[in-house]
Amino acid sequence: MSAILSVEHVGVRFGGLVAIADLHFDVQAGEIVSLIGPNGAGKTTAFNMMTGFLKPSQGDVRFRGTSLKGLPPHAITRLGLARTFQRTSVFPDDTVFDNVMIGLHQMGAAAGRAPVLDALLGRAGAGERKLRARAAALLDWVGLAGRAQEKAGALAYGEQRLVGVALALATEPAMLLLDEPVSGMNASETRVFVRLIRQIRERGVTILLVEHDMPMVMEVSDRIVVLNYGRLIAEGPPDRIRSDPAVIEAYLGQGSAARQAAAAAQEAVHA
Numbered sequence: 001m002s003a004i005l006s007v008e009h010v011g012v013r014f015g016g017l018v019a020i021a022d023l024h025f026d027v028q029a030g031e032i033v034s035l036i037g038p039n040g041a042g043k044t045t046a047f048n049m050m051t052g053f054l055k056p057s058q059g060d061v062r063f064r065g066t067s068l069k070g071l072p073p074h075a076i077t078r079l080g081l082a083r084t085f086q087r088t089s090v091f092p093d094d095t096v097f098d099n100v101m102i103g104l105h106q107m108g109a110a111a112g113r114a115p116v117l118d119a120l121l122g123r124a125g126a127g128e129r130k131l132r133a134r135a136a137a138l139l140d141w142v143g144l145a146g147r148a149q150e151k152a153g154a155l156a157y158g159e160q161r162l163v164g165v166a167l168a169l170a171t172e173p174a175m176l177l178l179d180e181p182v183s184g185m186n187a188s189e190t191r192v193f194v195r196l197i198r199q200i201r202e203r204g205v206t207i208l209l210v211e212h213d214m215p216m217v218m219e220v221s222d223r224i225v226v227l228n229y230g231r232l233i234a235e236g237p238p239d240r241i242r243s244d245p246a247v248i249e250a251y252l253g254q255g256s257a258a259r260q261a262a263a264a265a266q267e268a269v270h271a
């Protein structure tokens with residue numbers, strides 16, 4: 001196995017606050033890895049740093065051997081590293097299909113493909129047909145094909161997040177970063193999403209997941225990386241992480257939601 005992503009001793013500061021300190025871990029190609037930790041541990045900050053939305057004050061990230069130092073988000077996406085956001089926003093009054101089309105058009109524009117030029121050359125029709133086929137295929141992939149003509153605002157919150165996943169997949173990533181994808185999903189939506197994550201991996205996409213749903217994390221992950229107060233406190237396969245004293249301690253020190261998460265992780269051992 002070879003590392004597709006290497007986080008090399010990264011630090012991120014917000015003024016005087018050290019949000020991440022000396023973070024280091026690898027993700028191997030084809031793995032599903034979860035990044036977990038109590039609220040405020042630095043998970044979203046780590047995602048923002050890996051995808052170029054925040055500059056590390058120390059260290060570097062390598063993706064497929066390339067240093068990401070100084071690269072803006074769109075350049076990182078183009079290298080094959082895509083992400084979803086913790087909060088996905090859809091255009092509620094447009095259909096699910098049109099939401100994906102809008103996203104695809106924006107991506108085309110960002111990549112410098114000018115629709116005007118296509119029109120001048122008489123390619124607009126073919127280009128648009130191709131995009132529509134692409135949007136349909138993406139919606140099929142995330143299981144929303146049957147809802148394509150409904151208004152996006154009519155979808156359950158959990159389903160709206162699938163639109164964000166479809167748009168991330170549209171960039172044809174080698175690796176996908178998912179920030180709390182099942183928050184707001186009920187148990188059966190979560191089960192469907194776990195299947196989707198596995199399907200995405202089967203198509204050769206490496207996955208890095210931030211998620212609070214401990215049973216889901218324990219079920220889907222090959223490996224788990226645990227942060228607390230911006231520091232790496234444990235790393236290993238799910239069965240080792242659930243019984244790791246430092247991990248249990250980190251969650252027990254937090255509020256009741258975190259305690260429940262720790263308890264759920266323990267229960268998942270016996271499930």
Ligand SMILES: Nc1ncnc2c1ncn2[C@@H]1O[C@H](COP(=O)(O)OP(=O)(O)O)[C@@H](O)[C@H]1O
Pocket residue numbers: 014017019037038039040041042043044045046
């Ligand atoms: N833009 C920001 N400015 C200042 N502090 C921030 C900013 N974003 C996050 N933080 C702080 O950094 C720490 C890590 O936050 P975050 O990465 O959102 O944690 P998590 O996603 O693990 O809950 C927290 O203390 C948070 O308050």
Ligand SMILES: [Mg+2]
Pocket residue numbers: 043044045086
């Ligand atoms: Mg977060």
